[in-house]
Amino acid sequence: MKYKEYADDIARLIYGGELAPGQRLPSVRELGAQRGLSPVTVLKAYHRLEARGLIVARPRSGFFVAQRVPAPLPQPQPSRPVARATPVHKGDFIHDILYASKTPEVIPLGSAFPSPTLFPMARLARSMNRAMKRLDPWRAVTDLTPGSARLRQQLALRYQISGIALDAQELIVTDGALEGLNLCLQAVTRPGDSVVIESPTFYAALQTIQRLGLRALEVATDPAGGVDLQALENVLQRQQPAACWLMTNFQNPTGACMSDANKQALVRLLAAHNVPLIEDDVYGEIYFDGHRPRPAKAFDREGGVLHCSSFSKCLAPGYRVGWAAAGRYADVVQQLKLGTTLSTALPPQVALEDYLDEADYDRHLKTFRAALQDGRDALLEAVRDFFPEGTRVTVPQGGYFAWLELPRTVDTLVLHQRALAHNISVAPGAIFCAREDFSHALRLNYGHPEDRRINRALKWLGQQAAELAGTQAA
Amino acid sequence: MKYKEYADDIARLIYGGELAPGQRLPSVRELGAQRGLSPVTVLKAYHRLEARGLIVARPRSGFFVAQRVPAPLPQPQPSRPVARATPVHKGDFIHDILYASKTPEVIPLGSAFPSPTLFPMARLARSMNRAMKRLDPWRAVTDLTPGSARLRQQLALRYQISGIALDAQELIVTDGALEGLNLCLQAVTRPGDSVVIESPTFYAALQTIQRLGLRALEVATDPAGGVDLQALENVLQRQQPAACWLMTNFQNPTGACMSDANKQALVRLLAAHNVPLIEDDVYGEIYFDGHRPRPAKAFDREGGVLHCSSFSKCLAPGYRVGWAAAGRYADVVQQLKLGTTLSTALPPQVALEDYLDEADYDRHLKTFRAALQDGRDALLEAVRDFFPEGTRVTVPQGGYFAWLELPRTVDTLVLHQRALAHNISVAPGAIFCAREDFSHALRLNYGHPEDRRINRALKWLGQQAAELAGTQAA
Known part of the structure; x- marks a missing residue:
């Protein structure tokens, strides 16, 4: 999955300003020779960046950095919990929320597991x-x-x-x-x-x-x-x-x-x-x-x-x-x-x-990681596209969970209830802390890249989040 | 396994005195007709009783109650523990004793499991x-x-x-x-x-x-x-x-x-x-x-x-x-x-x-029970034959454990140590109680009827017990 890594490298250069808006990218052949990459790899990386809106292709001219690069998603800030030991009384609450969404009909954005079809x-x-x-x-x-x-x-x-x-x-x-x-x-x-x-x-x-x-x-x-x-x-x-x-x-x-x-x-x-x-x-x-x-x-x-x-x-x-x-x-x-x-x-x-x-465990792992990375990219794109202004999201370099912080006014327990009524599960921030924190946060599972219902569910979620935030969806 | 039940019935009559020493038992044919049992079943029951020394066969005359019926094994008395709640501090002790005998070389009289070959x-x-x-x-x-x-x-x-x-x-x-x-x-x-x-x-x-x-x-x-x-x-x-x-x-x-x-x-x-x-x-x-x-x-x-x-x-x-x-x-x-x-x-x-x-679970269970019942009978016979005067033993109607109480002077922790040095495991009474009771008791596993080492191990154990009791083996 070299092309993904390479695309991420270029994205970093664009966000970092090393590559300016409108600047021409090296041709596929140039770059291939220079970096020891096959032309196919370079082309796949460019298409990936194009899909993210970071570069544009001009027929017969090559690839250029987009004039309006979409803003990178802001990331959540470090937490500042009260540094005092507390007994925990949340066991039942956590259980009830997680097990409300056990049936396969529910779209598994709140699930703790990746898709079983990936194994x-x-x-x-x-x-x-x-x-x-x-x-x-x-x-x-x-x-x-x-x-x-x-x-x-x-x-x-x-x-x-x-x-x-x-x-x-x-x-x-x-x-x-x-x-x-x-x-x-x-x-x-x-x-x-x-x-x-x-x-x-x-x-x-x-x-x-x-x-x-x-x-x-x-x-x-x-x-x-x-x-x-x-x-x-x-x-x-x-x-x-x-x-x-x-x-x-x-x-x-x-x-x-x-x-x-x-x-x-x-x-x-x-x-x-x-x-x-x-x-x-x-x-x-x-x-x-x-x-x-x-x-x-x-x-x-x-x-x-x-x-x-x-x-x-x-x-x-x-x-x-x-x-x-x-x-x-x-x-x-x-x-x-x-x-x-x-x-x-x-x-x-x-x-x-x-x-x-x-068997070849490492080969399986390679395919598995690539599928999850696709899931992550699709999730981040959907968050960028559908979620309200002020949403922050982590960009995980592994695993199959991303962490969203919505605008402070959004109560994700309410969002969880609404979503469940709509056959969508999410994991509200409240189940991840001993006290009453993270009421506007959400864990989303991107481990079901094959599930065609996910994108629509994310769109719906973003709209609901915007409504709860009292703003328009992005 | 009708013949076993039938043999047990007759044994009870003998021990109860309803059948007197020297009394002639009904012929195989008579009894078969009377009870609706096949002659083979009756014969197997009689042979079983013969092996236990309860009846004797006289050529051309039939089967008779033995003149000297071996005394039934005395059973342990009900326990009388202190009826006061106590914290337990025995976990490590129990673990150490049980896991000292995990290897297959050790003869498994102390094992918690029946023979895996029975499944x-x-x-x-x-x-x-x-x-x-x-x-x-x-x-x-x-x-x-x-x-x-x-x-x-x-x-x-x-x-x-x-x-x-x-x-x-x-x-x-x-x-x-x-x-x-x-x-x-x-x-x-x-x-x-x-x-x-x-x-x-x-x-x-x-x-x-x-x-x-x-x-x-x-x-x-x-x-x-x-x-x-x-x-x-x-x-x-x-x-x-x-x-x-x-x-x-x-x-x-x-x-x-x-x-x-x-x-x-x-x-x-x-x-x-x-x-x-x-x-x-x-x-x-x-x-x-x-x-x-x-x-x-x-x-x-x-x-x-x-x-x-x-x-x-x-x-x-x-x-x-x-x-x-x-x-x-x-x-x-x-x-x-x-x-x-x-x-x-x-x-x-x-x-x-x-x-x-x-599959036919109930058929498996039938064979399995019969094997364990054989194991029990063999164990009880060995206890009768090899263990010192004053030994008491339960006659379990199921499962694969019997409980022995040896003469009070026998410390079964010592017996356990000696046995282990001899590649025999036993479960000493001390691991079955919160306080310091049952120091002269022993749990023996009879769930390995196919293990030809068992009988010799029981003989050796009986001799050791007799030695520890300061008496001769029975």
């Missing part, structure tokens, strides 16, 4: 069949938690390839990342403790904090670059949290991704305060710019980072196979798992063993 | 293959918790067949019964609450009580007939427990089974005190006397019984498919499940859907 389900079924045919019945006993030894080796290898030395001993197979996160938080806290989370945060963190009788400590977060380290340091000095639960790569809901330097500083800071980091990295494989962002775990030397991920978001939804690399807490997490769900189902584990050995 | 794994793999080939990818979303609608209908139907009217709405598919039990207990308690359990009890109840910060209230229990209702009533009146967690059929570790009348009285008593019952019924299908014992759930009119079971013990180990029929707590349990493991893996659910539709 290699038939190939996985073949792997399942092969693996089950030769399954040794005793594995039902020998592969109890921490789980399949083979799968854990394969996982350790994938960590190694991305530059993280990891002993398979520290890996525990879990029922999706969600179980791993739950068990890890349980392993390092006691009721009454407070837990640092992002603002906004993944709602499951709030639900877990509530269930375990903990308190939430929301920390200022930049919707592009992630948690604010200065704000975090202040909190660590004053509040003695027992743990920190962050999503360092393509955060849900904002899409924020921390830089390597910030991740390294984060790990150092937490180690200095002896606070374990529970790192939710389920979107790390879904990157758009050509390389996988490293997790904070890559910088951990003391076993204080409990890294959780899964195959649910990028390979095998419904298989419920996740894992925790739980560092020096691995034994505790393993015991908690044995006492709560005993062990993760074996058939999905052996199917994945076979798939990872025999 | 129709190949037939299940065929069902898995068929179901995965035609799986609609959208089911990864539509079949989120509470789980597969088809499977829940099939479960509701099985309840109906055993006389329990149940709405599929109240069923939640869980990751094995263990998750169901955990979530149900969480749904009805808050930290600090006390929970009624049997004495001895299934160790997972202790682990869950510890993890949730609850207190254990152990109630007197008869190793044959289950919880003592009078003792329970006293506790309900004085201690205000928040919940009751019992295993009504073929209890782990004793094999106790409550009578229908007692189950009915139990449900009435708990309803009167407004205390929910968490009923663990994972062994209910493994009965030896021809009919499935009803669960307490069958007598529940107010939705106060949360009935948990699974396919792990009798059909599909490693599939991790269980369920909770959570009565009026179904919504709460469903929300807890969504927040902790999101959903049970789909492939095992659809494989079971296909299996239940297309």
Whole structure:
């Protein structure tokens, strides 16, 4: 998907003013020669920019920067939550909102999942069949938690390839990342403790904090670059949290991704305060710019980072196979798992063993990422086209969520209700925080690029948002 | 397996004195005609009794009651625990003991599982293959918790067949019964609450009580007939427990089974005190006397019984498919499940859907029960033959555990250590109670009838027990 990266490079030059309105772009042949790109790649990049209104084609003259370049979408500002621990009472509320939209008739802009059609389900079924045919019945006993030894080796290898030395001993197979996160938080806290989370945060963190009788400590977060380290340091000095639960790569809901330097500083800071980091990295494989962002775990030397991920978001939804690399807490997490769900189902584990050995996971990931990137671009275009003046939106470099801030007067709980009555789901900002923040924010899912209903739904949503804002749609 | 039942009938008559030593038994032909049994059945029953030393064959004369009938094994007495709630601190201890014996080299007398070779794994793999080939990818979303609608209908139907009217709405598919039990207990308690359990009890109840910060209230229990209702009533009146967690059929570790009348009285008593019952019924299908014992759930009119079971013990180990029929707590349990493991893996659910539709589950169960009954008989015989004077043992009518009480001077933790050094696992009594009880008791697994190492291991164990008791082996 070189052409997309290349188009993004040019878009940045245009927005940055390095390429002025009306300026002629190098010809397809010139540029191809200069950059080592095939003419087809250059042409596809130009067509992409044309579709976004950034350049225009003049017959027999070539491509030129548009005279009126559409303004780039403004991005949301960093959050400024109250830095005081609070109990959470939102579990039921979150549940009710999310599960109001479970049926397939509802257009899934509020969904937590990408389209199931994007996964290699038939190939996985073949792997399942092969693996089950030769399954040794005793594995039902020998592969109890921490789980399949083979799968854990394969996982350790994938960590190694991305530059993280990891002993398979520290890996525990879990029922999706969600179980791993739950068990890890349980392993390092006691009721009454407070837990640092992002603002906004993944709602499951709030639900877990509530269930375990903990308190939430929301920390200022930049919707592009992630948690604010200065704000975090202040909190660590004053509040003695027992743990920190962050999503360092393509955060849900904002899409924020921390830089390597910030991740390294984060790990150092937490180690200095002896606070374990529970790192939710389920979107790390879904990157758009050509390389996988490293997790904070890559910088951990003391076993204080409990890294959780899964195959649910990028390979095998419904298989419920996740894992925790739980560092020096691995034994505790393993015991908690044995006492709560005993062990993760074996058939999905052996199917994945076979798939990872025999199929081309990385090729699937490539196609998958490209589909999601298309979804993102289509979403951003629709927001630009249909949403009212004053709307801000993140431009995620991975994952399948974007975060919108609408004009302050829009109550997205009202928008959610109206949308649901219209068979459209959205995820209102209120479910992503412990207090009453983000009432004008919205998480939108762009993981259904094949769904032809989406564009019309976005248009309708934009109109409703404009109406609620008391303005005209853009 | 009519001949086994018939042999048991005759054994009872002999032990009861209705058939006197030396008395001639009816001829095979007479009895066959009289009882409508085939001569082969009668002969098999007689051979069984002969093997147990209860009757002798005299050539050309027929079968006679033995002159010296071996004494029936004495059964353990009802427990008398301290009826005061106590926090539990045994989680790690239990874990260490159970997981010391995870490798297949260890002879599995302490195992929690029956032999994996007793299950129709190949037939299940065929069902898995068929179901995965035609799986609609959208089911990864539509079949989120509470789980597969088809499977829940099939479960509701099985309840109906055993006389329990149940709405599929109240069923939640869980990751094995263990998750169901955990979530149900969480749904009805808050930290600090006390929970009624049997004495001895299934160790997972202790682990869950510890993890949730609850207190254990152990109630007197008869190793044959289950919880003592009078003792329970006293506790309900004085201690205000928040919940009751019992295993009504073929209890782990004793094999106790409550009578229908007692189950009915139990449900009435708990309803009167407004205390929910968490009923663990994972062994209910493994009965030896021809009919499935009803669960307490069958007598529940107010939705106060949360009935948990699974396919792990009798059909599909490693599939991790269980369920909770959570009565009026179904919504709460469903929300807890969504927040902790999101959903049970789909492939095992659809494989079971296909299996239940297309295969003969009840035929498998018949063979399975017969194998376990053989295992039980062999175990009881070995205990009679090899264990020291003063040993007591339950005679379970189902499941795959028997409960031994050795002479008081035997410390079964020491026996456990010695056995493990000898590559034999046993489950010492200390892991089945919140306090320091049952130090001379042992749970033995008879679910590996095909394992030729078992008999020798039991002989060795009996000798060790005798040595520890300071007596000679019987």
